[in-house]
Amino acid sequence: MLAFASIALLPSCQRARGKWQGEQKLIVLGIDGMDPQLLTRFIQEGKMPNFARLAQRGSLKRLTSSIPPQSPVAWSNMITGMNAGGHGLFDFIHRDPKTLALYFSASRVEAPKHAIHLGSWVIPLGSGSAEQLRRGKAFWEILDEHGIPNSVFRIPANFPPVPAKGQTLSGMGTPDLRGTYGTFSFYTDDPTAATGAVEGGQVIPVQVENSRIIANLIGPDNTFRKGSPAATEPFSVAVDPMESAARIAVQGHEFVLREGEWSDWVKVEFQLIPFFGNVKGMCRFYLKQAHPRFQLYVSPVNIDPASPALPISTPSSYSRSLSEEAGEFYTQGIAEDTKALSDGVLDDKEFLEQSRTVLAEHRRIFDLQFPKFQKGVFFFYFSSLDLNSHMLWRLIDPEHPAYDATLSSQYGSVLQEFYQQMDQVLGEVLPKLDKHTTLLVLSDHGFAPYRRSFNLNTWLLNNGYITLKSDADPNNNEPLANVDWSKTRAYGLGLNGLYLNLHAREREGIVTPGAKADALLKEIREKLLAVRDPKNNLPVITRVDFAADVYQGPYAHDGPDALVGYNRGYRAGWKTILGAFPSDVLEDNTNPWSGDHCIDYALVPGVLLSNRNIAAEMPALTDIAPTILAEFGIVKPKNMMGQSVFQPNIARR
Amino acid sequence: MFGSHKVKIEGELLDKAKQCAEACGYESVDEFVLHMLEKEIKKVLPSDEGSAPSKEVVKKRLQGLGYIE
Numbered sequence: 049m050l051a052f053a054s055i056a057l058l059p060s061c062q063r064a065r066g067k068w069q070g071e072q073k074l075i076v077l078g079i080d081g082m083d084p085q086l087l088t089r090f091i092q093e094g095k096m097p098n099f100a101r102l103a104q105r106g107s108l109k110r111l112t113s114s115i116p117p118q119s120p121v122a123w124s125n126m127i128t129g130m131n132a133g134g135h136g137l138f139d140f141i142h143r144d145p146k147t148l149a150l151y152f153s154a155s156r157v158e159a160p161k162h163a164i165h166l167g168s169w170v171i172p173l174g175s176g177s178a179e180q181l182r183r184g185k186a187f188w189e190i191l192d193e194h195g196i197p198n199s200v201f202r203i204p205a206n207f208p209p210v211p212a213k214g215q216t217l218s219g220m221g222t223p224d225l226r227g228t229y230g231t232f233s234f235y236t237d238d239p240t241a242a243t244g245a246v247e248g249g250q251v252i253p254v255q256v257e258n259s260r261i262i263a264n265l266i267g268p269d270n271t272f273r274k275g276s277p278a279a280t281e282p283f284s285v286a287v288d289p290m291e292s293a294a295r296i297a298v299q300g301h302e303f304v305l306r307e308g309e310w311s312d313w314v315k316v317e318f319q320l321i322p323f324f325g326n327v328k329g330m331c332r333f334y335l336k337q338a339h340p341r342f343q344l345y346v347s348p349v350n351i352d353p354a355s356p357a358l359p360i361s362t363p364s365s366y367s368r369s370l371s372e373e374a375g376e377f378y379t380q381g382i383a384e385d386t387k388a389l390s391d392g393v394l395d396d397k398e399f400l401e402q403s404r405t406v407l408a409e410h411r412r413i414f415d416l417q418f419p420k421f422q423k424g425v426f427f428f429y430f431s432s433l434d435l436n437s438h439m440l441w442r443l444i445d446p447e448h449p450a451y452d453a454t455l456s457s458q459y460g461s462v463l464q465e466f467y468q469q470m471d472q473v474l475g476e477v478l479p480k481l482d483k484h485t486t487l488l489v490l491s492d493h494g495f496a497p498y499r500r501s502f503n504l505n506t507w508l509l510n511n512g513y514i515t516l517k518s519d520a521d522p523n524n525n526e527p528l529a530n531v532d533w534s535k536t537r538a539y540g541l542g543l544n545g546l547y548l549n550l551h552a553r554e555r556e557g558i559v560t561p562g563a564k565a566d567a568l569l570k571e572i573r574e575k576l577l578a579v580r581d582p583k584n585n586l587p588v589i590t591r592v593d594f595a596a597d598v599y600q601g602p603y604a605h606d607g608p609d610a611l612v613g614y615n616r617g618y619r620a621g622w623k624t625i626l627g628a629f630p631s632d633v634l635e636d637n638t639n640p641w642s643g644d645h646c647i648d649y650a651l652v653p654g655v656l657l658s659n660r661n662i663a664a665e666m667p668a669l670t671d672i673a674p675t676i677l678a679e680f681g682i683v684k685p686k687n688m689m690g691q692s693v694f695q696p697n698i699a700r701r
Numbered sequence: 702m703f704g705s706h707k708v709k710i711e712g713e714l715l716d717k718a719k720q721c722a723e724a725c726g727y728e729s730v731d732e733f734v735l736h737m738l739e740k741e742i743k744k745v746l747p748s749d750e751g752s753a754p755s756k757e758v759v760k761k762r763l764q765g766l767g768y769i770e
Contacts, residue, residue: 134726140766146743150759185728229765248764348765386767438767526757543768601726602736622770626760641767687726 068195068424073485074679075477076427076672078126078203079470080119080220081434081645082491084110084655090464096471098478102489102657111656112668113493115598116544116611117649119220119434120154120182122492122669123204128184129673129688133599135184137205138607139542141625146555148528150541150626154221155180155207157358178208178358183603185685186210187673188425196680197424201417202410204429207381208359216362217370219429222381224348225268225318225329225357226278230380231348234393235263238341248387256342261285265298265331267318267349268357272325279318279327285344292338305335310401313376315352328352330376334398345393347402351379374416377409384435389640396459396640399439407432407469414473418480425676430473432466437495441643445497449636481659486679491654492669498644500581501621501637502588502614503630504540510633511575513538527627534558538572541627543620543646545608546572546592569594569610576612581634588634590615590648601687613648620646660694667693710734 087108091100102108114122114131116139124135132138142153156179182205188198192213200212202219209216224230232249243253254261264280283298292307301314311333319326329349336343351357353367353376360379361367371377383406389399407430414428442450443460474489481487505528508514513536520530528539533556536549548565551557559565573592581588591613595604598611614620622639623630645652656667664671671690678684678692710718715730722733763769 130726140768141763150763152759152763183728183732224765228761229763231761231765245761247770248767382766387764390767435767527760602733625769626763639770646768685728686723687728 068197068680070680071423071484072680073421073423073482074425074676075421075480075485075487076425076676077470077473077477077487077489078123078427078429079433079489079491080204080429080431081437081493081495082467082470082655083433083437083494084653085494086463086467087655090467095464095468098471098474099489099657102474102478102487102659106487106657106659107662108655108657109662109664109667110653111490112666113645113649113652113654114669115593115649116613117493117645117647117652118543119492120205122654123220124182124184125669126490126492126672127182127186127203127205129187129670129684129690130184130601131599131670131689132601132607133595133604134601134687134689135182136603136606137182139545141542141545142607143541143547145547145550145553148541148554148627150527152181152221154182154205155223157223157227180206180208180210182206184687186212187676188212188214188216188427190673190677190682190685191425191680194680194682196682197422198427199417199421199425200427201413202429202431203427204381209362212362214362214424215366217367218360218379218381220381220431222351222360222379223358224350224380225327226266226349227268228348229382230385230387231266232385232388232393233266233346234388235261235344235346236342237261238343246387246391246393248385249391249393251393254342256287259287259289261287261342265316265346265349267316267329268320268327270318270320272321279320281316281318285342287338287342294335294338294342294344296333296344303333305333307335307338308398310334310405313350315354315376316349327357328355329357334394334402336394336398345388345398347385348380353377353379370413374409374413377413378406382431382435384431384439386435386439386641389439396455400459400462403432403436403439407466411469411473415476418476430470433463433470433491436463436466437643438641439643441495441497442640445499445642448497448499448642450638450640450642485659487657487659488672488675489655489657490669490672493645493649493654494652495643495645496616496647496652498619498637498642499617500583500588500619501624501635502579502618503621503624503633503635504546504612505624505627506621506629506631507576507579507633508538508540508572509629513572516629529627530629537568539627540612540620540624542608543625544611544613546610546612548609550609565609573610581618583634586617587615588618589613590651600689613650614646615648616651618647619644656693658693662693663696664691664693665696708734 090096114125124137128135137153191198198214200216204220207218207221209218234251235254237256243251254263267279269276270279286295295304313330315330330352331349332347334345353371384403388394440463442448443456515532515535516530517532548559549557576589579588593611671693674684674690675692718730722730727733
């Protein structure tokens with residue numbers, strides 16, 4: 049009955065025998081992390097003429113982000129028209145309340161659970177699986193139900209992609225071949241280099257003998273072998289003794305790299321079980337230095353789009369045809385290798401080269417796909433502003449602890465250049481607009497400096513909400529490992545999450561649900577809001593939202609009990625996110641990762657631009673899915689919170 | 702033991718499940734039933750710690766995000 053009602057709203061000329069034949073078109077450019085302050089500044093400086101034109105002829109407004117303003121949460125708000133209570137994503141990281149085991153919030157990749165053991169081999173029965181954990185219906189699923197053609201490229205929080213009739217390609221949340229969000233390898237013969245696992249990568253010692261190196265590429269865990277050791281494939285390097293160059297050979301591919309040169313994508317096949325099981329990936333090599341010390345960076349091994357080991361597109365063959373058309377591309381959800389820069393494996397220049405390649409690949413796909421768009425909905429996502437704002441903020445912020453005047457003079461304009469690339473993309477879209485076409489350009493959140501870290505768990509410890517065991521093992525780095533749960537009332541996990549140690553929810557919960565829990569949350573909130581940074585007397589935390597107040601939907605009680613909203617300049621400390629206790633509550637952030645947005649959502653709104661008048665005074669991400677549906681006369685589902693931004697709105701979040 | 706399993710819900714129980722799913726904001730009865738089952742299983746069965754990846758493995762995976770050290 050509902051379906052009939054929604055169909056009836058469409059002009060009859062648009063439907064024939066159930067097939068949509070309208071002329072309406074909707075283009076959505078999703079630009080992660082585009083900040084309204086920077087955008088306005090660049091427009092005023094004449095650096096972004098296409099955005100200026102769009103804002104002048106149409107609308108430019110701030111777009112209220114999600115609570116918390118983390119990308120998976122924010123894009124899920126956009127995708128489903130619901131907040132975290134409806135789609136179930138509260139943070140990058142979730143926890144099992146019974147075990148405090150941490151897991152990725154957006155997806156789960158599982159090996160087969162049953163197997164036969166034969167000697168050192170483990171033969172799985174059945175296959176593994178990848179499961180998307182975002183709940184709620186995506187706007188393109190509803191478009192499919194109404195026969196509206198659509199294509200959705202690289203939207204976050206859609207791995208593995210939900211079944212769809214149109215072409216979709218998964219984005220943020222898509223792992224590399226090792227199942228991580230990106231693990232690089234760095235090969236060196238430098239005896240002073242710290243080898244082994246580093247953040248987001250692995251430093252592997254090699255020996256140069258007669259100018260030759262033999263090493264292994266590291267692939268996925270081989271679940272066919274007992275203990276699931278990583279699968280490896282050998283490669284060799286012949287270092288030119290005279291020139292700053294090396295010849296690299298891997299599985300029949302041979303290529304020469306000079307110092308400072310990147311390879312194209314190199315396809316690699318990891319054999320898991322002889323003659324039977326293998327998995328295909330691809331990686332890029334960068335010869336950082338040939339002499340006097342050998343230094344070779346290898347990107348995370350990406351899922352090969354031509355032969356994907358895990359589902360990354362709909363139809364499943366689409367990633368292959370796209371790679372045939374556009375060439376290979378990063379399939380890893382977060383492709384910019386921020387950790388290689390943070391670890392010092394890549395320097396700023398090298399990181400920027402890699403980052404520009406990522407954007408060039410995205411633009412190449414856009415340039416091929418956008419001209420094919422005829423009707424319905426076209427969505428395309430760009431990650432570059434987000435990742436580069438994270439890494440380059442220190443170059444535009446003289447107050448940042450990691451500010452370097454020399455580097456700033458060299459690279460201080462690079463962030464603006466990435467913004468200008470987005471302007472060029474918009475310049476390709478604007479000439480295509482006609483009376484049947486609506487354009488939305490939006491970002492999920494803005495940006496702020498990340499100058500100081502607040503270690504929430506240390507603060508909870510110092511204020512008596514956490515008690516450590518008397519026999520605490522200082523060498524145990526497991527998250528919250530040394531906590532005496534019989535005397536602990538609250539703990540922090542994730543970037544903004546504050547949890548009570550609740551009776552009957554947590555395994556050793558001691559806080560009684562109801563009035564006592566509410567009072568405890570209020571008490572902690574008051575104290576957190578009163579925290580001042582002794583360095584400058586600024587408030588560190590500007591809001592603390594209670595889940596019960598801000599979430600609606602069936603999953604409202606599955607996440608944190610409260611969301612900590614930091615002031616601009618502050619963020620949850622690096623170690624507190626996974627439940628550690630650094631000695632200081634507040635400390636400088638000297639990491640190259642110097643900008644962030646995981647703070648008070650009201651301080652980092654995104655942007656919304658359109659070629660039409662945006663009537664809503666305060667549009668929000670949860671309005672976007674209803675807006676898309678309304679453009680095609682589709683009545684939004686009851687559980688969608690927002691409404692079309694082209695209608696004047698009431699208070700919304 | 703393997704694969705999926707279908708449960709038939711009909712009559713008054715189905716009607717009430719539909720009402721609950723809609724009232725609570727679930728997309729479908731399927732989503733409602735699955736969420737209820739997951740919650741009840743968590744209450745009754747001991748947590749499956751053995752099958753979960755170790756915290757160190759999760760940490761390594763998450764470091765690729767950039768947000769954690």
